[in-house]
Amino acid sequence: MPTIASFSLKGGVGKTTTAVNLAFESAAVGLRTLLVDLDAQAAASFYFRVRPDGRLGSRDFFTSKKRLLGAIKGTDYDLLDLLPAHRSFRKFDLYLHRSKQPHERLARVLRMLQTEYDCVVLDCPPNGSVLWEGICTAADVVLVPMIPTTLCRRTCDQLTDMFRRSGLPAERLRPFFSMVQPSNADHREAIKLYRAELPNLLESTIPYLPEIESMGIHREPVSCFAENSPATQAYARLREEVWHARAA
Numbered sequence: 001m002p003t004i005a006s007f008s009l010k011g012g013v014g015k016t017t018t019a020v021n022l023a024f025e026s027a028a029v030g031l032r033t034l035l036v037d038l039d040a041q042a043a044a045s046f047y048f049r050v051r052p053d054g055r056l057g058s059r060d061f062f063t064s065k066k067r068l069l070g071a072i073k074g075t076d077y078d079l080l081d082l083l084p085a086h087r088s089f090r091k092f093d094l095y096l097h098r099s100k101q102p103h104e105r106l107a108r109v110l111r112m113l114q115t116e117y118d119c120v121v122l123d124c125p126p127n128g129s130v131l132w133e134g135i136c137t138a139a140d141v142v143l144v145p146m147i148p149t150t151l152c153r154r155t156c157d158q159l160t161d162m163f164r165r166s167g168l169p170a171e172r173l174r175p176f177f178s179m180v181q182p183s184n185a186d187h188r189e190a191i192k193l194y195r196a197e198l199p200n201l202l203e204s205t206i207p208y209l210p211e212i213e214s215m216g217i218h219r220e221p222v223s224c225f226a227e228n229s230p231a232t233q234a235y236a237r238l239r240e241e242v243w244h245a246r247a248a
Helices: 015-028 043-047 058-063 065-071 087-097 102-111 130-138 150-166 185-197 230-247
Strands: 003-006 033-037 080-083 119-123 141-146 173-180 205-207
Touching: 003 015, 003 130, 015 033, 015 043, 015 080, 015 119, 015 141, 015 230, 033 043, 058 065, 058 087, 058 102, 087 102, 087 130, 102 130, 130 150, 141 150, 141 230, 150 173, 150 185, 173 185, 173 230, 205 230
Parallel strands: 003 119, 003 141, 033 080, 033 119, 141 173, 173 205
Antiparallel strands: none
16 A cells, blocks of 8 residues: 655645645546545645544544544545544644654554555645654655745755655655746746756656646645646646656
């Protein structure tokens, strides 16, 4: 059961839209998919019009298989389920700090689901916490949406350093360009430069398009209301490339 995390230390780069659309595309090709909303802001849950189960707190998430499975909700789409966020998820780090082998706890949780799903997608909070190391330990691929700007490149370098210090395999970290404006000369120059410098950079790019911004209005994945949009095609290509990257 491959686990794909959408993560960045920087907010506003397309992390949640990536997780939502990647999960939808995985289900669309026939994979039993679970989207796990780990961010207490619950943006991914909002997109799917799913409210959290108030019975699943931060401790239960890691200790109660019964409550964990009971909190998973179906979505309006075949083969796609959602574990919605809860406000108590803000306390994940407090719980993990008191736990034995905190970096392994999330991986143990996901192993409980391996007979239920073909693919798990994690929408992650934007911080470098204890939970972050658990995410990177559990995930087969850590996707990093990166706007082609200096600050986002700096964030990518910081993540690479964090991987090295934590002893995690650097090949799991896979940045890709997000919110790209082809008409922007600075974007074009940065893309050319960063492609030469970042060996793990994916080929897929996600354009900056109003359809993606409209997901918050429609509250559904972009391909559900803009099937022929370049954005839909971009997310489909990203899913395919991620699947191959995971298998490599």
